[in-house]
Amino acid sequence: MSAGTIYGLGLGPGDPELMTVRADRLLRQARHVAFFRKAGRKGQARQIVEGMIPEGAVEYPMEYPVTTEIPLTDPRYNSLLSAFYEESTAHLRALAAGGEDVVVLCEGDPFFYGSFMHLYTRLVDHVPVEVVPAISGMSAAWTATGSPITWGDDILTVLMGTLPEEVLAERMAASDAVVVMKIGRNIDKVRRALRRAGRHDSAWLIEYAAMPRQTVQRLAEAPEKVTPYFSIIVVHGQGRRP
Amino acid sequence: MSAGTIYGLGLGPGDPELMTVRADRLLRQARHVAFFRKAGRKGQARQIVEGMIPEGAVEYPMEYPVTTEIPLTDPRYNSLLSAFYEESTAHLRALAAGGEDVVVLCEGDPFFYGSFMHLYTRLVDHVPVEVVPAISGMSAAWTATGSPITWGDDILTVLMGTLPEEVLAERMAASDAVVVMKIGRNIDKVRRALRRAGRHDSAWLIEYAAMPRQTVQRLAEAPEKVTPYFSIIVVHGQGRRP
Numbered sequence: 001m002s003a004g005t006i007y008g009l010g011l012g013p014g015d016p017e018l019m020t021v022r023a024d025r026l027l028r029q030a031r032h033v034a035f036f037r038k039a040g041r042k043g044q045a046r047q048i049v050e051g052m053i054p055e056g057a058v059e060y061p062m063e064y065p066v067t068t069e070i071p072l073t074d075p076r077y078n079s080l081l082s083a084f085y086e087e088s089t090a091h092l093r094a095l096a097a098g099g100e101d102v103v104v105l106c107e108g109d110p111f112f113y114g115s116f117m118h119l120y121t122r123l124v125d126h127v128p129v130e131v132v133p134a135i136s137g138m139s140a141a142w143t144a145t146g147s148p149i150t151w152g153d154d155i156l157t158v159l160m161g162t163l164p165e166e167v168l169a170e171r172m173a174a175s176d177a178v179v180v181m182k183i184g185r186n187i188d189k190v191r192r193a194l195r196r197a198g199r200h201d202s203a204w205l206i207e208y209a210a211m212p213r214q215t216v217q218r219l220a221e222a223p224e225k226v227t228p229y230f231s232i233i234v235v236h237g238q239g240r241r242p
Numbered sequence: 243m244s245a246g247t248i249y250g251l252g253l254g255p256g257d258p259e260l261m262t263v264r265a266d267r268l269l270r271q272a273r274h275v276a277f278f279r280k281a282g283r284k285g286q287a288r289q290i291v292e293g294m295i296p297e298g299a300v301e302y303p304m305e306y307p308v309t310t311e312i313p314l315t316d317p318r319y320n321s322l323l324s325a326f327y328e329e330s331t332a333h334l335r336a337l338a339a340g341g342e343d344v345v346v347l348c349e350g351d352p353f354f355y356g357s358f359m360h361l362y363t364r365l366v367d368h369v370p371v372e373v374v375p376a377i378s379g380m381s382a383a384w385t386a387t388g389s390p391i392t393w394g395d396d397i398l399t400v401l402m403g404t405l406p407e408e409v410l411a412e413r414m415a416a417s418d419a420v421v422v423m424k425i426g427r428n429i430d431k432v433r434r435a436l437r438r439a440g441r442h443d444s445a446w447l448i449e450y451a452a453m454p455r456q457t458v459q460r461l462a463e464a465p466e467k468v469t470p471y472f473s474i475i476v477v478h479g480q481g482r483r484p
Contacts, residue, residue, distance in 0.1 A: 012262070018375065021266050022259040072394075072482070109381050110390075117390035124388070133260065133385040133452075135375050139351050143375040146366070148352075148359035155413065156400040163395050171397065210375075240314070 003127050004096040007103045008110040008120060010134025011048050013210035014230075018140070023132050026103055027052055032095055034060040034088075035105040036115050038067050044230070045105035060102075062088045068185075072162070081118070089122040096127040109136045113160075113181065138179045140209035141232035144216045150177045152240030161186035168193035177237030178203075184229045194219070194233075204234045245369050246338040249345045250352040250362060252376025253290050255452035256472075260382070265374050268345055269294055274337055276302040276330075277347040278357050280309050286472070287347035302344075304330045310427075314404070323360075331364040338369040351378045355402070355423065380421045382451035383474035386458045392419045394482030403428035410435035419479030420445075426471045433461070436475075446476045 007026055012018040019027075027033070033053050037043025043061060053059070065080045095102050110116040110131050123129050138158065142149035150156050157175035159168055161183040172178050172193055180190055194200040203219040208230050219233060249268055254260040261269075269275070275295050279285025285303060295301070307322045337344050352358040352373050365371050380400065384391040392398050399417035401410055403425040414420050414435055422432055436442040445461040450472050461475060 013375075015264075017264040017267075018262050020254070020260050020262060020377070022257075024263050025259075109377070109385075111384050111392075112381065112390075113392050113394075113396075114390070117393065120390070131385050131388075133255075133377050133381045135262070135351070135377055136381065139354065139375045139378065142353050143351075143373050146373075148354075148356070148362070150353075150355050150400070151359065152355075153402045153404050154355075155402075155405070155409075157417075158392070158398040158400075160395045160397075163397070167397075175399075 001099045004098070004100040004102065005128040005130055006092055006096055006119075006123055007101065008106055008114075008116040008129065008131040009103045010106050010108065010110045010132050011045055012135040013108060013137045013140030014044075014048055014208070015140075015210040016048060016052065018135050018210055020132065020134060023134065024052075026132065027105075028054060030054060030057050030101070030103040032058050032060065032100055032102040033105065034062060034092060034102055036062050036064060039063045039065075045107045048107070049105060060091065085118045085122060089119055092119065092123065093127055106134070107137070109134045112136050135210075137209055137230070138181065138232055138234070141179070141206040142234050142236070144206050144209050144214060145204045145234055145236070146216075147236050149179070149234065150237045150239065154237030154239035156237065161190045165189050165193050165196075169196040172197035172199050172235070176239060178233075178235040180233040182229075183227050183231045183233060185226050187225075187227050187231075190233060191219070191224075194235075199235050202235055204236075205231060206234060207231045243341045246340070246342040246344065247370040247372055248334055248338055248361075248365055249343065250348055250356075250358040250371065250373040251345045252348050252350065252352045252374050253287055254377040255350060255379045255382030256286075256290055256450070257382075257452040258290060258294065260377050260452055262374065262376060265376065266294075268374065269347075270296060272296060272299050272343070272345040274300050274302065274342055274344040275347065276304060276334060276344055278304050278306065281305045281307075287349045290349070291347060302333065327360045327364060331361055334361065334365065335369055348376070349379070351376045354378050377452075379451055379472070380423065380474055380476070383421070383448040384476050384478070386448050386451050386456060387446050387476055387478070388458075389478050391421070391476065392479045392481065396479030396481035398479065403432045407431050407435050407438075411438040414439035414441050414477070418481060420475075420477040422475040424471075425469050425473045425475060427468050429467075429469050429473075432475060433466075436461070436477075441477050444477050446478075447473060448476060449473045
């Protein structure tokens with residue numbers, strides 16, 4: 001019996017119509033569908049594909065042992081996550097070894113700040129793994145603003161809101177176009193960094209890009225409050241325009 | 243009669259299966275299909291969708307008056323391109339005014355260093371325009387390497403090979419993950435910049451990502467020659483990995 005394949009299936013930003021033709025096909029034929037979720041939640045990736053999983057397919061939710069309850073810097077964070085990824089990997093490997101294909105649902109693009117890569121690196125030397133790329137959340141965000149993100153020779157810098165304020169401010173000032181992800185409770189720090197860099201007035205805040213609840217607003221006009229996890233800040237480049 | 247819509251249809255990196263479900267559907271229903279190409283060529287975007295355009299659809303190739311024959315810094319470059327975009331826009335506007343929908347084929351993601359945005363900015367105040375995002379070429383490139391591009395808090399910088407060597411070297415050294423696009427005849431300069439930044443040995447060269455001729459090799463092992471226009475260099479981030 002030949003081993004099954006584990007597919008890291010990029011779903012894109014959230015609109016099922018923005019899934020690729022390949023991802024759509026693989027999902028609609030799936031017999032095993034795995035996905036990450038926060039304990040007690042339905043799971044964002046699972047929600048995107050509501051109604052698309054074939055009847056009779058076996059679902060395997062992988063519940064994070066911890067998300068924001070412990071700071072990233074705490075050594076327990078890494079050891080808890082590491083054990084969780086090992087356990088999830090063991091289950092997926094067993095399925096593949098039994099000849100079953102498994103689709104792992106991934107929000108956004110699997111190799112771009114995704115959780116799937118923690119499984120991928122543990123699987124790739126043992127069973128067939130295939131990654132299906134997808135539209136990133138940032139692409140949905142800049143598309144939602146109705147303005148191109150980069151022109152000509154513009155430099156684009158992608159920053160995580162979890163970085164220190166000084167690093168954020170320095171990079172925001174030095175780049176033509178800027179994308180900030182993982183904002184959530186880092187929003188006040190991100191705002192301060194944008195102000196220091198002189199980019200706050202040209203920044204846009206996109207919540208839930210390409211999802212039904214999508215909102216697009218100038219950051220300067222947005223209420224000063226914690227934004228949802230699926231928020232992205234965009235500062236557009238202004239490069240060469242014939 | 244209501245005006246037609248002009249669709250900036252992102253095709254993604256080149257594999258038709260990596261088009262979105264939405265782009266696939268809009269293309270297969272299209273009555274007017276416009277696309278850019280270099281004079282005398284079939285056109286890369288047009289080639290991607292070979293066999294997908296419905297019978298009877300009207301094709302409108304938009305041929306660049308100049309590509310690399312005149313340097314970007316020559317004022318004639320801007321004026322030639324500008325006139326070309328005006329002329330193309332006038333044609334598309336006339337179609338939309340006559341009630342026709344038009345699909346404009348865009349390689350990669352339309353708002354990410356695309357040519358479509360030069361039409362978009364000239365159209366958007368006059369006729370309905372809708373942009374369909376897509377997978378960028380860089381996503382196909384990092385997926386092809388079989389390694390994630392960014393982890394945890396990694397900073398990603400996207401650079402064009404057309405930038406000065408000093409700028410390239412400085413940004414390559416300061417970023418965790420790096421993508422370089424628009425390489426072609428800039429390859430020697432890009433290699434020098436990577437060496438100055440200490441990143442040459444960890445760089446990958448991907449030619450024709452997600453196309454039938456795709457190649458993936460370590461840059462240090464690639465022959466020293468001019469690479470095709472559809473080449474991308476990737477340096478992976480090494481961030482947090484539980």
